[in-house]
Amino acid sequence: MVKLHDGGVYLVNGETLVPEAEAEKVEQLTGKAVAKEEAKKGTIAYGIMKAHNQSDNMDKLQIKFDAMVSHDITFVGIIQTARASGMEKFPLPYVLTCCHNSLCAVGGTINDDDHYFGLSAAKKYGGLFVPQHIAVCHQYMRECFAGGGKMILGSDSHTRYGALGTMAIGEGGGELSKQLLKQTYDVAYPGVIAIYLTGKPAPFVGPHDIALAICAAVYKNGYVKNKVMEFVGPGVSSMTTDYRNGVDVMTTETTCLSSIWRTDADTKAFLEKHHRGEEFKELNPEAVAYYDGCVEIDLSTIKPMIALPFHPSNAYEIDYLYENLEDILRETEKAADQVAEGRAHFTLLDKITKDGKLQVQQGIIAGCAGGNYTNVVEAAHALKGKNIGDGEFYLSVYPSSQPVYTDLDRKGLLADLMDAGAIIRSAFCGPCFGAGDTPANNALSIRHTTRNFPNREGSKPGNGQMSAVALMDARSIAATAANGGKLTSAETMDCWGDVPEYNYDDRAYQARVYNGYDKAELDSELRFGPNIKDWPEMEALSENILLKVSSKILDEVTTTDELIPSGETSSYRSNPLGLAEFTLSRRDPEYVGRAKAVQAMEKERLAGNVNAEIAEVMKVVNTIPGQEAVKAEDVEIGSTIYANKPGDGSAREQAASCQRVLGALANITQEYATKRYRSNCMNWGMLPFHLKGEPTMFEVDDYIYVPNARTALEGDLTDIPAYVIKNGKAEEIHLYIQPMTENERKIVKAGCLINFNRNR
Known part of the structure; x- marks a missing residue:
């Protein structure tokens, strides 16, 4: 059972939930009246943020x-x-x-x-x-x-x-x-949402099952977007800290800002085992704490889950999937067609076996979500004495660190996995973003990793190659492996819960990790390679700007993987110009050429030349009231993209910086998918516009003129007139920008964060 409360809630003594509409019950339970604003200070998150805030204003955190x-x-x-x-x-x-x-x-x-x-x-x-x-x-x-x-x-x-x-x-x-x-x-003080846990997970239920159930409940409705998820309630202590870590890391997929859990004796034991017992601090809400919302979860009701392509929130109980197998797979194939846009073909219905099972081709247990000690132990127990078969299915396991790896090795658990036919690999994040174990064309991979976005497994639809990922917990992946790759719920096996105590040994860290904190050798030299390049110079924002629409994306959500692909492009992350060649390559392959053409016009303008196309546009601009005297040489030219909701997923700044390197001046959206992507746009000097109304008035290659753009950054940002220039006419549209800090305004004016700091 996952229940979302309609409004705020009070949590009394860490156990009793009181809906805000029944606030009088708080006084009955505590014997005293409690003001809502005071109760907001009772969350764990409030105390931590207050301790780290450098300003005297908790509404505007620094x-x-x-x-x-x-x-x-x-x-x-x-x-x-x-x-x-x-x-x-x-x-x-x-x-x-x-x-x-x-x-x-x-x-x-x-x-x-x-x-x-x-x-x-x-x-x-x-x-x-x-x-x-x-x-x-x-x-x-x-x-x-x-x-x-x-x-x-x-x-x-x-x-x-x-x-x-x-x-x-x-x-x-x-x-x-x-x-x-x-x-x-x-950042503005974020809302805090209680994730109130009761009950205890069944032995066959793993952390990914719980995480996927949460993602399914809160992602699409934005319930926790840019807020803090605070895990409270008696159910927290039903899980070990290693298990909780596996749930916690997936909170990113809900689009929340951060997460925090109440701590207990098991948290203390975890830190003590890692030689850091002094880092333990007991964290609990105050006797009365107010939350802006609540997700109530009875852990005992969670079942083994699967998140089908192409998002962690596209999650179903495995039992439900099998009850509706053909219908659900048919819908997933339709989604795959939209992703591929005719460039590749991906099928699932043909993977149903004669006995009605879904045959998968690959299993992966890896990274910060799947490679934890407990997950690998459970997989080893499920596969001990079995084999994964000699068919097309194969299984790779990546323990998350050398200490985890060595303890699994010393206990013989890696041998149990290898004897079953699994491949053991070193600590590596590659399967999470398409740089390791890329499956075959038209293959389905089941993974205990963090994401199953399009092409996160490394396929290239633009080249006619496409595979896909379904997310599952390590326990169900192991059960599937034991069944030769036929999708199988962990509930069908009875081998769970016998996890031996973890023995942490950090000799590998002592041998290999360099710790130079507070020991800077300022006279030493940086070592550069031929691909490591400086950021190119960025131009400060002009008063008036002319944007050419270089891509228009009407998808419900545009991920950072679509803005700048992961996988093999990662090799060029240290080369801004080299990486920029891949911008939008999987979503709009013509974008780079269009953006470069706009950038060339801006370089011509700076050199004192205005081409014929811009001259014609400026004739129309000069018909706009108040813009009659504006000269072409005084208007900065740049590209822009329109997307309904860009920036879901990775924090990578290159999703924004690559646009800026190619001369972009703005993004225009209905909504930014995450705070981090919007921040990336501003840190790279791009105006984070929202559009009032629908994007029906402009198309790719149309111009949008924004007069007084620089001055607008000094105002309230709620209404910024702009004009679409097409067919010899100027049609007025209205943009706006959500609140920006004083420094964010200065950064955009300066043209980027580097310029802002140089100016200081």
């Missing part, structure tokens, strides 16, 4: 974090931005991990060049460096950094350590650069 983490497809750009902005050394512990481009399999030397750059930066500026295959970033942070009452910022969207009492946030690289420059993370 956060400084305790530590940061980045992996090897983000840390080069972040450090390059901070260097260009005047950074001298890392002012807080900054962990650089090599868990994404670990394979060094594409792009020649450039992946490992990034790794050497990271090590040299850790030495020069005083950071920590975790080499390839040692740990995935989030597992390392759980083991070595997260603790009670902390806040951690990461440049990966799945930066979530709430089960250890840490509020962690995944953001684009610009926000991490700000922390390196001793600036703050500025």
